[in-house]
Amino acid sequence: MAKRIEASGISAYYGAFKAIEDINMVIEPKSVTALIGPSGCGKSTFLRSINRMHEVLPGARVEGKLTLDSQDLYGRDVDVTAVRRLIGMVFQRPNPFPTMSIYDNVVSGLRLNGVRRKSMLDTACEKALRSANLWNEVHTRLSRPGAGLSGGQQQRLCIARAIAVEPQVVLMDEPCSALDPISTLAIEDLISELKNQYTIVIVTHNMQQAARVSDRTAFFSIDKTGDPGRLIEYDETNKIFTNPSVKRTEDYITGRFG
Amino acid sequence: MTAAVANALEARRLPRWAPAATAVAAAALAYVVFALGGVLGGGPVLTVVGAVVFFLAGLALASGIVEGSRAARNRIATALIYSAFTLALLPLVSVVFTLVSKGTARLDAEFFGHSMRNIGPQDNSGGAYHAIIGTLEQVAIATLITVPLGTGGAIYIVEYGRGRLALAIRFFVDVMTGIPSIVAGLFILAFWVLIVSPHLSPDGLPFYSGFAASLALSVLMLPTITRSSEEMLRLVPVALREGAYALGIAKWKTIMRIVLPTALPGIVTGVMLAVARAAGETAPVLLVAGGGAGINFSPFHGLQNSLSIFIYDQAGSASKYAPARAWTAALTLVALVLTLTIAAKLLSRRNKLR
Ligand SMILES: Nc1ncnc2c1ncn2[C@@H]1O[C@H](COP(=O)(O)OP(=O)(O)OP(=O)(O)O)[C@@H](O)[C@H]1O
Ligand SMILES: [Mg+2]
Numbered sequence: 212m213a214k215r216i217e218a219s220g221i222s223a224y225y226g227a228f229k230a231i232e233d234i235n236m237v238i239e240p241k242s243v244t245a246l247i248g249p250s251g252c253g254k255s256t257f258l259r260s261i262n263r264m265h266e267v268l269p270g271a272r273v274e275g276k277l278t279l280d281s282q283d284l285y286g287r288d289v290d291v292t293a294v295r296r297l298i299g300m301v302f303q304r305p306n307p308f309p310t311m312s313i314y315d316n317v318v319s320g321l322r323l324n325g326v327r328r329k330s331m332l333d334t335a336c337e338k339a340l341r342s343a344n345l346w347n348e349v350h351t352r353l354s355r356p357g358a359g360l361s362g363g364q365q366q367r368l369c370i371a372r373a374i375a376v377e378p379q380v381v382l383m384d385e386p387c388s389a390l391d392p393i394s395t396l397a398i399e400d401l402i403s404e405l406k407n408q409y410t411i412v413i414v415t416h417n418m419q420q421a422a423r424v425s426d427r428t429a430f431f432s433i434d435k436t437g438d439p440g441r442l443i444e445y446d447e448t449n450k451i452f453t454n455p456s457v458k459r460t461e462d463y464i465t466g467r468f469g
Numbered sequence: 470m471t472a473a474v475a476n477a478l479e480a481r482r483l484p485r486w487a488p489a490a491t492a493v494a495a496a497a498l499a500y501v502v503f504a505l506g507g508v509l510g511g512g513p514v515l516t517v518v519g520a521v522v523f524f525l526a527g528l529a530l531a532s533g534i535v536e537g538s539r540a541a542r543n544r545i546a547t548a549l550i551y552s553a554f555t556l557a558l559l560p561l562v563s564v565v566f567t568l569v570s571k572g573t574a575r576l577d578a579e580f581f582g583h584s585m586r587n588i589g590p591q592d593n594s595g596g597a598y599h600a601i602i603g604t605l606e607q608v609a610i611a612t613l614i615t616v617p618l619g620t621g622g623a624i625y626i627v628e629y630g631r632g633r634l635a636l637a638i639r640f641f642v643d644v645m646t647g648i649p650s651i652v653a654g655l656f657i658l659a660f661w662v663l664i665v666s667p668h669l670s671p672d673g674l675p676f677y678s679g680f681a682a683s684l685a686l687s688v689l690m691l692p693t694i695t696r697s698s699e700e701m702l703r704l705v706p707v708a709l710r711e712g713a714y715a716l717g718i719a720k721w722k723t724i725m726r727i728v729l730p731t732a733l734p735g736i737v738t739g740v741m742l743a744v745a746r747a748a749g750e751t752a753p754v755l756l757v758a759g760g761g762a763g764i765n766f767s768p769f770h771g772l773q774n775s776l777s778i779f780i781y782d783q784a785g786s787a788s789k790y791a792p793a794r795a796w797t798a799a800l801t802l803v804a805l806v807l808t809l810t811i812a813a814k815l816l817s818r819r820n821k822l823r
Contacts (some may be wrong), residue, residue: 267714269631296717306708310730320716323726369712376716 213240213410214280214297214379216261221275222439223256223265230256232439234275236429238380243402243411245421245448248431249463253440254414257431258382261412262298263291279380296324298380299373304389305365307357307372314353316368320376335375343371344401363394370401374409381405383413387420399424418464422452430460483535488528488544495523521552565803572800574793581801585762585779590788597798599764600779603679604805606768607758607775608748610683611690616740618687619694620729626695627702628724639699645692653688654753657681662757670770679768681757682775686750690743697739701732737817745806751777776802 216238223231231253238244246254259265260273263284277284284294307316315322317339318332326332336353340346345367349360357368366386373381383402387395402411402424415421421428429445444451444460455461499520503511525548533541580596588595622642626635661684666675705728713723729736754775760782761772776798783795 262715264711264715267711292717292719294717295715300715302708302712302715304708306706306712308709308712308727308731310727310733319713319726320718323713323716323718323722372712372716 213408215240216380216410216412217276217278217281218257218261219276221257221260221273221277223253223260223273224271225268226270229439231260231431232441234442236442236445238410238412239427240379240410241406241408242426243406243413243424245425245428246412246414246431247416247418247421247428247463248440248443249433250416251436251440252431252433254431255384256440258300258384258412258414261380261382262295262300264295264300266291292324296320296376297378298382299376299378301366301370301373301381301383301386303385305362305369307360307365307368309356309358311357312354313349313357313360313368316357317371317375320372324376339371339375342374342401342405343367344397345371361394363390363397366390366394366398367401370398374405378409380410380412383411385414385416388416395420418452422448428452430455430457430463432459432463480537480540481535482540483532487531488548491527491531492524495527496520498523524548568796568800568803571793571796573797575797576800580794580797584764584774586764588762590786590790592788593790595790595794597776597779597794597801599762600774600776600798601801601805602764602766603682603758603768603773603775604748604777604802606766607679607682607686607754607773608744610680610768611686611747612740612744614683614687615690615694615743619691619740619743620698620736622691622695623698623702624724624729626699628720628728642692642695645688646696648688648692650685650689650750651752651756654685654756656688657685657753658756676770677757677759677772678770679758679765679773682754682773683768685753685757686747689750689753690747693743693746694740697742698732698736701735701739702728704735705731734814734817737813741810741813744809748802748806749777751775751781754778755781776805 217236218238219235221231221234222229234257246258248254256265261277261284263273265271265273273285275285279294279297283289308319311319314336317336318326321332321335326335337346337350340349345364348364349355349368357365360368366389370381370386387398390398399420402413405411406426413421413425425448427446428448428451430443430451431440432443433440444455444457446456450456451460452464455464499516502508503516503519504513509515525545528548529541529545532544536544579594580598581601582598583594583596584599585595585597586599622638626639629635630638658681661681662677663675666678666681667673670676709727709731710723713727714720718727755778758775758778759772760774760778762774763772765771765773780795780798780802783791783798
């Protein structure tokens with residue numbers, strides 16, 4: 212199910228402003244890749260260009276080549292909704308659909324893409340909620356509003372919603388930054404389980420989290436404000452955190468980054 | 470020592486009954502000075518105004534002496550806000566009171582079962598059945614026309630509109646909001662009744678119809694609905710749209726199934742405001758539907774009455790029985806709008822989750 216992502220020469224713009232420049236990296240299947248770096252260096256921008264969410268903003272565009280198992284994601288005839296079904300996304304703030312119940316939230320991706328059979332939806336709902344470690348907490352109140360859960364539960368609901376459509380890649384943009392340590396641990400455990408099935412890319416500001424959950428880590432940075440962000444170093448997480456080959460990476464990780 | 474620290478947070482307060490006592494004292498003083506004493510000419514209005522002024526002054530004085538100036542200002546502000554609220558509520562209460570007290574005289578089965586056909590100035594009977602039918606049909610058709618157009622236009626402006634065209638549409642919607650209702654009526658009279666309707670009738674002559682009234686009401690309702698729906702759609706967080714896009718849900722489906730349901734209660738409120746306004750319009754309906762005393766179920770041909778025209782006719786009639794009919798019709802109109810509003814609110818809340 213998981214697939215390899217290859218980015219070559221990716222640059223992304225907001226209107227005339229170039230937010231990231233010439234990113235080249237290969238994201239391995241069935242692994243967790245962490246994106247770290249100072250604020251504004253373009254981690255979210257790069258992440259959003261992987262599932263073509265970047266271009267949703269007016270004036271935003273992406274240059275370069277991005278492939279999923281050698282299928283071009285930015286080809287001329289590519290259907291963006293198909294790309295986004297293969298590459299799911301979890302946002303920084305939980306965003307359950309407020310008019311929908313827990314059940315409807317989880318199956319929304321399937322239902323709004325044409326799946327009607329109740330039995331199929333039921334199975335998918337339970338499977339996704341179990342994978343997101345939420346089933347035990349909510350299975351007695353599936354018809355209650357999704358917005359009525361706690362923040363950590365809402366975030367796991369959003370993860371369940373993202374994996375219910377059985378994507379091959381799951382992108383997560385600081386999924387734990389609005390959560391308490393216990394919910395964070397729950398989600399980190401979840402990520403470690405999910406990587407058996409999915410390719411996972413996670414943006415985080417938490418070094419320990421990157422070290423704990425990821426197999427490979429990419430360090431992004433900018434020279435000064437207004438400059439585009441670049442990929443500085445990309446390697447095994449172990450190597451990045453113990454013996455980085457670039458001085459800037461080491462400075463950032465040890466907290467000497469200005 | 471600790472007791473002193475705890476007490477430092479406490480301050481002297483007026484007793485709870487102080488404002489009420491001040492109010493009673495102020496009222497009594499005003500009564501003596503203005504109503505009995507006739508100072509400045511006296512009169513009931515001056516008495517009430519004087520009572521309020523005495524109350525504010527007395528409360529400020531008492532509070533200023535006992536509690537200090539900050540608390541006194543707080544009390545004055547509170548009192549002013551309550552007075553403003555009461556003042557705003559007064560007309561509403563008095564309208565409802567007048568409607569109910571005068572409208573119940575003819576609140577009978579005859580009123581809701583009969584028209585004004587063959588009712589002379591000497592007859593105490595007659596009813597607004599034909600007018601109620603007219604109002605219901607005209608407003609219903611206007612709503613059917615404007616709700617899809619208005620919400621569709623709002624969706625275009627918010628979700629798809631980029632650049633000049635969207636700006637131009639927004640501008641025209643704003644301009645349309647300011648069209649006086651009589652102008653809308655004249656426009657439909659000139660355009661629909663005089664130019665289009667002759668082509669629709671077998672004899673080639675122009676004709677009045679309830680449908681023409683619906684068109685005139687649509688002209689008035691459309692900008693209100695578009696504008697309020699637009700505001701409501703803008704309030705839907707971008708994060709919800711992005712959440713749906715990230716699931717591979719197409720844009721139009723995101724709008725229909727995520728954005729619209731989220732904005733629905735607000736859109737319904739906007740629609741109901743437009744409906745309430747349209748139901749009370751008189752001039753444009755009179756111009757293009759013509760009124761008439763008989764029952765006409767067909768909105769598409771012939772004279773049709775409406776509650777607002779009925780009220781206008783009866784209020785201006787020389788018959789001594791007409792005013793009672795006008796009041797009952799007014800009460801009916803208000804009750805109708807209120808019922809519709811409540812029903813719409815309940816409906817839009819029903820699909821909200823428990
Ligand atoms: N919607 C936008 N319009 C214009 N510029 C934007 C927009 N979003 C981001 N940017 C700019 O693009 C650059 C990269 O932003 P991005 O959000 O990718 O950074 P980030 O690495 O995710 O930062 P953070 O860690 O704070 O989330 C920043 O300079 C930012 O100001
Ligand atoms: Mg970010």
